[in-house]
Amino acid sequence: MFVRSTLVAALASFAVAKPQEPCRILPTDDSWPTREIWDAFNHSIDGRLIKTIPIGSPCHDPTYDEEQCNTIRENWHVPEFHLPDPSTIMNPIFLNKSCDPFDPQETPCQIGAYVPYVVNVTSIDHVIKTIHFVKKHNIRFVVKSTGHECLHGTFNRNWGIVDLDA
Ligand SMILES: *[C@@H]1O[C@H](CO)[C@@H](O)[C@H](O)[C@H]1NC(C)=O
Ligand SMILES: *[C@@H]1O[C@H](CO)[C@@H](O)[C@H](O)[C@H]1NC(C)=O
Numbered sequence: 001m002f003v004r005s006t007l008v009a010a011l012a013s014f015a016v017a018k019p020q021e022p023c024r025i026l027p028t029d030d031s032w033p034t035r036e037i038w039d040a041f042n043h044s045i046d047g048r049l050i051k052t053i054p055i056g057s058p059c060h061d062p063t064y065d066e067e068q069c070n071t072i073r074e075n076w077h078v079p080e081f082h083l084p085d086p087s088t089i090m091n092p093i094f095l096n097k098s099c100d101p102f103d104p105q106e107t108p109c110q111i112g113a114y115v116p117y118v119v120n121v122t123s124i125d126h127v128i129k130t131i132h133f134v135k136k137h138n139i140r141f142v143v144k145s146t147g148h149e150c151l152h153g154t155f156n157r158n159w160g161i162v163d164l165d166a
């Protein structure tokens, strides 16, 4: 409980003190961190960096899986289906057809509107290192919102999700 509220406080104060600026870098920019830099960052936060795999990827080549794809299609409009995946924006409309499970199998799965990385923070150290990293590289970040907590965070006991947005 202590860890949880401290994490929330640390993230919330940062979010309030630093309103989003319009000119953050994008994965397509030259200054976007290289694979090596992401790996080093991942290492520094105990391997808690998660690369987004769009939820619809089993419906597309080369990761096509008919059974998984059918499950995804049947549940796509059920909000709860999207909940366990930290990088999924709840309403599929907002995904702007990024890796749409209803598109043909041969359509490439685009990362599109999904955030490229998320960090599953479990300690203040992870929070500090994440904030340091996004500031240093000028990356936009979003503390995941649950909709029913006033603070902008998804906090489940003692871990939280920080989206490193594009
Ligand atoms: C971060 O490191 C962990 C543990 O080594 C690994 O499982 C995970 O795939 C890495 N994340 C990324 C985005 O490379
Ligand atoms: C949605 O996707 C279309 C086609 O790829 C693109 O032109 C448009 O800018 C996207 N809209 C948003 C809000 O990302």
Ligand SMILES: *[C@@H]1O[C@H](CO)[C@@H](O)[C@H](O)[C@H]1NC(C)=O
Binding pocket: 084, 085, 086, 120, 122, 159
């Ligand atoms: C985040 O990490 C915690 C603790 O290791 C784990 O229980 C939880 O499932 C993880 N959440 C996600 C979304 O990966």
